[in-house]
Amino acid sequence: MNFAISLDNNYVMPCLALITSIFENNRQNDCRIYLLTDGLTDENVSKFDRLADIYKQQIVVKQIPKELYDSLPFYKRYTFATYNRFMIADLIEDSKVIYLDGDIIVRHDLSDLWNTPLDGYACGVVEDQRGDDIFVHNRNKIATPYFNAGVLFINLDYWRQNDIGQKMVTYLKEHTDTCLFPDQDAANKTLSGKVLYLDFKYNFMEDWFYPTSEWQIHFSKWDRILEDRKDPYIVHYCRGLKPWFKECVHPLKPDFIRYATMYDFIGYKERKYFPLSYKIVTYLQYRLRQIEASFGK
Numbered sequence: 001m002n003f004a005i006s007l008d009n010n011y012v013m014p015c016l017a018l019i020t021s022i023f024e025n026n027r028q029n030d031c032r033i034y035l036l037t038d039g040l041t042d043e044n045v046s047k048f049d050r051l052a053d054i055y056k057q058q059i060v061v062k063q064i065p066k067e068l069y070d071s072l073p074f075y076k077r078y079t080f081a082t083y084n085r086f087m088i089a090d091l092i093e094d095s096k097v098i099y100l101d102g103d104i105i106v107r108h109d110l111s112d113l114w115n116t117p118l119d120g121y122a123c124g125v126v127e128d129q130r131g132d133d134i135f136v137h138n139r140n141k142i143a144t145p146y147f148n149a150g151v152l153f154i155n156l157d158y159w160r161q162n163d164i165g166q167k168m169v170t171y172l173k174e175h176t177d178t179c180l181f182p183d184q185d186a187a188n189k190t191l192s193g194k195v196l197y198l199d200f201k202y203n204f205m206e207d208w209f210y211p212t213s214e215w216q217i218h219f220s221k222w223d224r225i226l227e228d229r230k231d232p233y234i235v236h237y238c239r240g241l242k243p244w245f246k247e248c249v250h251p252l253k254p255d256f257i258r259y260a261t262m263y264d265f266i267g268y269k270e271r272k273y274f275p276l277s278y279k280i281v282t283y284l285q286y287r288l289r290q291i292e293a294s295f296g297k
Contacts (some may be wrong), residue, residue: 001026001114002097004034004154006084011102012044013267014244016051017260021105023055024259029111032058034092036084039063047265054263060090076173083183085152086168089159096157100234101150103242105256108233113153113202122164122194124153126203128184129238130216138186139178144192149184150236151203153196164190204232206239209251245273 003022007015019033035048043287045061045090052059085099096118098110116124124145130136168186172179179185200208202222207215208225215222222295235255241248243256250256260268 001108002032002034002092002094002139002192004036004085004088004092004097004099005102005259006099007102008037008039009041009044011262012040012047014242015102016047016263016266017256018100018102018104018106019048019051019059020262020266021107021111021255021259023051023057025106026110027055029109029114030057031055032094033062034097035061036088036091037061037063047267048266049076051263064091081171083241085149085183086186088154089156089165092156094156097154099152099154101238103237103247104150105235105252105259106233107231107235107273110233111200113233116153116198118153118155118158118196120158121155121196122158122162122191123155123200124150124196124202125149125191126198126200127217127221129205129207130175131220132276133216139190142188142192144188145194145197146188147197148203148205148236148238149187150238151234152187153198155201170239170260177197199228201228201231201233203234203236204228205236206250241273244271245268246270247273 003019005015005018015035015198019228022031022033033048033052048059048061064087088097088099096113096114100106113124118124127145128136128148131145131147133146137143140146168183168190171190172182172186175185175189176182209228212219212222212226215225217225232252235250235252237243237250237256239250241250243250243253257268260266
C-alpha cells in the first residue's frame, strides 16, 4: 500500500503519530510512505528513518522545489505544504496512492480501501462535513456533493493521463478570490463528477461527533454517518483545536495520544491553544463590556 503525506518541519510530530498508526494497524501489509515536503531538517528525517526501521517499512522523502508554486497564493493557514498534492502524480510513479493530511490517524487495516476499484475515476473521496452546504456549492458553482480533500485515494494513472494537477493549479490561479479553501475548492471544481464517493468511515470528520442538529449534510445520510461513527477507520481532526492541544475535547483524542506517545522520539508534548495573553485580553474585554453595560442603566 502506498501513502502520501504533505508536511513541513512544523508538522513532524503529528505526521510521526499518523505513520505510527498506519504501521501499527497494517502490520500484515507492505507499506510505503511518501513524504511530500519543501525540506526537512536532518534531525527530523532521522526520526522518520527510525520509525521505518522499527516496523521494517518504507518512508521516502520527496522534496518539491518551491519554484513550482511561485505564482500560487499563500495564506497564514494554507502554506506550501497545502498544495503538494497538486503535483503528486508527477512525484510518485505508482498507479495509486492514499493521500492523507497530517491531522489524521488510522485505526484499522485499510486493505479493503486499497483494493477498491478506481477504474474510470480520478480518486475515491469522502463527502465533507459541509458536503450539502448550499453556500459552498454556490461559491464553487458545483452541483455534486462537496468532498473533503484530507483523504484522497488517488488514481495516479488517471491524473497523469488527464493532467489533473495542472488543471487544479490553473483553476486556483484564475479563482483566487472565490477559493476560501484553496486546494479543496480547486479539487472539487476540477474533479466534479469524476470521483467515487467512499464510506464516511474512511475520513470521519469532527462535526459528526456533535448533535445532528448542527450538521450541514443532508439528513438522508445521517444513518450511515452514525453507523460509521461507532468505529471509524480514518479519523480526521479537522478543526482548529487539534488533539495535541490541552483544550481539545475530541472524543477520540486518546487515540491520537496513544500513537503520539508510543515512541519518545516522536516528541509529543501537550500544548495550550489559548495562551495566557489571550485569556487576559478576553477577560479585560469581558470586564469592559460589564462596565459599559453598567453605565447604560
